[in-house]
Amino acid sequence: MTHKDRYDVVVIGSGPGGLAAAIAAKQNGAQDVLIIERDIEPGGILLQCIHNGFGMETFKEDLPGPSYAQRFIDQAMQAKVEFLLDTMVLEITRDKRILASSRKHGFLEIQAKSVILAMGCRERTRAQVRLPGTRPAGVYTAGTAQRWVNVEGYMPGKNFVILGSGDIGMIMARRLTFEGAKVERVLEVMPYLSGLTRNYVQCLMDYDIELQLKHTVKNIIGKNRVEAIESVAVDDKWAPIPGTEEIIPCDTLLLSVGLIPENELSRQAGVIIDPITAGPFVDDGFQTNIPGIFSAGNVVHVYDLVDWVSEAGLIAGKAAAVLAQKGKLDETPTIPVKAADNVRYVVPQALHPDHLADGPIPLQMRVTKPIEKPVWVEVRSGEELIARKAEPYARPGEMVTVTLKPEHLDKVKASSELRIAVVER
């Protein structure tokens, strides 16, 4: 496919966030929409997620990752979204010039009216959780192992220990078991699961894979290849408890210890990053501090479900298309949205109250501590309660959403800031 050097909207990344954003941009009137993808085919990390569990909200169907992605790819193709594959974006400037490089297309410079950042997230590594020990082959992130097994068709080990109860780790525990490997143990330093409960049930319990909460890796042993790991129990302050060490022979340690939004390009462009989410500060249209640069999906904050990533992409794509067509900025005022009691962060971090006239605005958050009792998710302006939603419990591993509706318009417009709290009912 030939490409032009000017587009209304350019999307960086063709995972679920980028695909949805490109489709929405087209549906909302953008003429030329381009997706730039570094891999050789579109779909992002979904392509290596061959397990099911995708699309229950979007399609009311239980789909494997590649099938979920294909539905959006088909829609994007029908909408005549253009693709540049096997192409890496090197730089985005404040004035929305994009520099990219590709084996097939060479060195490219493209001017966009709106840019949508949809680079997704990367996995935390052993260094980021400060794992001691040697540095042999056989220490991989769960996602790298997933690519090897599901895309390349190779087994990266025989006997595994998995550190971290993130979703990819638990899903890989099951996948590796299917492939004849032995998963000796899953260790989780926190006193609670960090992924979804359904994955614990379907991936660990159903296959008799032991989960040890409040345990971590004290040492990685082995010169050339992992030979064993030493596990240890931790106290309430994550300090190792002497005497609880155990040597677990294994040849591979997989890490599923969290995801970080991938914002190196964003930073270079001058996008301001929220230290809590590690994603850009955004408004209700997912616009960053730089007018015309938007962001969609896991690049903003890490979602639990792909369906929500797609939903965020649709919002960002629409906002980016509107701006590209109008050619002028939305100058309606914004108010900050702040995390209050037991809320670690809320996205968006600011919103345009006037936008509530056009439709509901979802606010998404993660709680600081688990509350295993019924809770209220409250939106307040000062002491005044504007909206609230009941949830049966709140856990850090599971995102919480409360939605502001057009009926809240007047109260929100009268506010100087909104504060979001999750409290016991």
Next chain:
Amino acid sequence: MKSYDVIIIGGGVIGSMTARSLSRFDLKVLLIEKESDIGSGASSANSAIIHAGHDPVPGTLKAEMNSLANPMWDQVSVDLGIPFRRSGAYIVTIDEDCSCLDGLMQRSKQNGVRAEVISGEEMLKREPHVNPAVQGALYTPTGGMVDPFAAVIAPLENAIANGVEVLTDTAFTGFIMDGDTIKGIHTNRGDFGCRWAVNAAGVDCDDVMHAANVRPDFTITPRRGEYYILDKSEIQIDNILFPVPNENSKGILVLGSTHGNAVVGPNSNLVPGKNDTAVTGAGLNEIWAGAQKLVPSINTRGIIATFAGMRATGNARSLNVDYSHDFLIEIAKEVKGLVNLGGIESPGLTAAPAIAERVVELLKDAGEKLTEKKDYNPIRKQRPRFNHMTRAEQAALVAKDARYGRIVCRCEMITEGEIVAEIHGPIPARTYDAIKRRTWLGTGRCLGSFDMPRVVDILARELNISPLEVTKKGAGSEFLFRPTKETEA
């Protein structure tokens, strides 16, 4: 039996620089390295500093070699294409009284090193990240930072271009002696004859000496140093910051690198094994606390890698002064044909080019007639480095060879073209870690989790082997076990 004039045992920075110095002359030279790649020991894990020379005890070989070598790096780095920056270095006082810098100032003078004391205020101006409680600092303008991997690979590539032979995966197992004369060496890959053996075996240099019944009292007591690397997008340090040194080491530093990422470390701990380069929880806590004293604003969020290296601390006494951990640079007296380069710990990287030249002098003194080659070429041809280029240069490179257009390591922006060039380079990079040391691929914030499957593919393709045979660092470190869907019985 294949015979050489000189065999160098050990492919670290000392062996590599020595090979290059000897390649100037009409000598048949072989360098052997026991690992799958050169530069995988102490040379792969150190602070990457070209020391000004303020620290070594005056009168020691350490002080002499440091002072001789420091100015050599300008020419060496240009000739060989080794990233090097004379950033200057600071010894910073925080809690201590500034007067403790006087002793260091005195020592600098004795070692012939330029130094000046600056105020805390001036220090803060030059490095805003430094602890605001800074009292003052000793500034040594000739200190600098170097790419530690290139410092090993580049000289040896140049030596190869000038006729030196290199064998990796080749371990020294003993000497072939004729009475008290060395006639060659035994290795796991057969015997090789030689008139001279150069012992540049790093932490194993004592074992090599003892194999010739030389210096039975000389021992290496390995001391491990642990490090953190910090993300350049979290903190940018352009300087080298030392604390006031203690007896054992120069202390835990915070420094920039030619690579852009700040480095924190090392501690200095005795360990039982020469190969025990594991990082430890206690050690990591120790260096973090030490570094926070110098730069309180470092954040654990910025940590992208940890590593540990081993110092080859020896027990050689200095000839002229009372000091017992000096370099040992000598022609052995007990046998004929052995050059010992022992106990080369810090400032060994700095001193390497001077030590290499000292080997040439020692051979001359021993009566070797060294004739300079007419066609000796001191210049190493550099291969393209995509992320060091301007956008225009990048565009031109990609237009010429499309493989440079595909980015394989996204954090460090390393291209397929560079990886392929290293696999087929003068010292072929046949493992993941060998590619990593030559390109800095996989050293960024994702620690290779993105590029690893892609690099395994490229290595398999270029070496015409199965992905199952691709290793991280030689035999026994394969990444993959078997194809899927062939469940073991």
